[in-house]
Amino acid sequence: MVKIFEVKDLSFSYGKNKVLKDICLEIVDGEFVGIVGPNGSGKTTFLKILAKILNLEKGIIFYKGRDFRKINIIDYAKEVAYLPSEIKFTFDMKVRNFLLLGRYPFLGRFGKEKEEILYEVSESLNIKKYLEKNIMELSEGERQRIYIAQIIIQNTGTILLDEPTSHLDIGYQFGIMDILKELNKKGITVVSILHDLNLAACYCSKLVLFKEGEIYKAGKPEEVLTYQNIEEVYNTKVLVYKNPFTDKINVFGIPSYILKKI
């Protein structure tokens, strides 16, 4: 099994504020990894380092056995794609044109665009009807599908996502996660920050639980999402059980006013 990422003793700080402390983690080819943890626990910073957006300051990362620092960003863009938690457009843009920019790592300034891939992907994601529309006209859920479509067009072996389902209704949430699962089945390694523990338990093959800049626990969903771990990290009472219908872990937060009654 190829190790996609091998992270050793990774630390990172913004000024004096230490955000990540001695992170060690391995991510293997074909995994669907969910990164979970409270707000401000360093998840996004960690993902941005993996995406080569932030510089690797302390520690070592191997990407497929190669020294991470020595890979230039154009080669890296052919292998790893990234979706930020939010995209703010300066100018409105046609969906078609936005999608084609996903080919930039391969085309550069001068390469000629081929539109076939556009139709292939938009057919499979059912977004053909949006191609001629402007991106700002779309709802948040539709836009998220477009972003994912651009990543598919980028055609990388690994994709990193920062909360792809936040702000979405339950239909779009499962829609997005289903697309990611399909990609994962085709052999693409998916690493995603997720806020919803139930979604994470449903879809991920491995979970990494962050607490205050450190990895509190990493492993299979049922090993990570125990009530002891969750109560310790999130500082709230929860009920954890295996859903007999899905055979996946379910996590329920318990409101403190109900807790008092018990």
Place this chain on the structure above:
Amino acid sequence: MKKIIFIFLFFIFSIYFGVFFGSKIYTIKEIFNLSEIEKTILLKIRIPRVICAFIVGAGLSISGAVLQSVLKNPLAESYTLGISGGASLGITIGIMIGSLNSIPFFAFLGAILVLFLILTISIVKKLSTTSIILAGISLNFICSSLVLFLISISNYNRFYSTVLFLFGDLSSFSNRILIYSSILIFLSLIYFIFSGRVYDILSIDEEKAKTLGVKVNIEKNLTYLIACLISSLCVSLSGIIGFVGLIIPHIVRAITGSIHKKVIPFSFLIGGSFLVICDTISRTVISPVEIPVGVITGFFGGIFFLSLLLKAERIW
């Protein structure tokens, strides 16, 4: 396709208007039967002036278009960022020192200095899009005041008349500067067009840009440098002409969409044509007296800027 034909017709019309109209208006018939003096006036004065107006309008517009993209700021242009002001201050100092031949060099120094200042302020203070523009306009005022101050303390009448063009005037450019400005601005145009995809990506999201393999810092700095170069050439030719670089890219985006491979060349064409028309109006309205072209562009530009603010608020 219709839109493209329309843009080309606009271009041709502006050139026709610029060449045939002025203190004397020619018909097409007359143009073939000109006296020697009229021929000289047309070839040595009017046509170079039309070319100058075109190059300045085109240069300001393409630099505005790319600055808006790399700064992710729809209100950016060399005027609202204070770059033009910096260039004019540089020119004034250059003329005071007495090196009339290197005006564009001093303009470039002034422009770069102001840009560096405003970028530093915006990064250190984490300014919002609109605050950057306010800071830029303030810097512009500071520079203009300094120019006026320098004019006031110098005794030479001649100095006054050499510097006055800085407030927007297309009648006193040097042909030598026009020639190499045209070449440099044309080369910049080609560079910008080929970087169209980069500007598309940068206008979306910088983090996304990095993960698509764009060398964000290199691209941005190079763009700043070229935009400063263009602005300083334009100021050296015609002084400060505001709003053209701001409004033209917006009009073009409304016509062609926001893909930079189209926005940049059409900004070049429409921006150039627009300034030629404005200049021709400024020459003809109360001929033989000339209104400074800045008055015309300021008037149209101001109205447009306002309507843009009111209409497209949601973008920023």
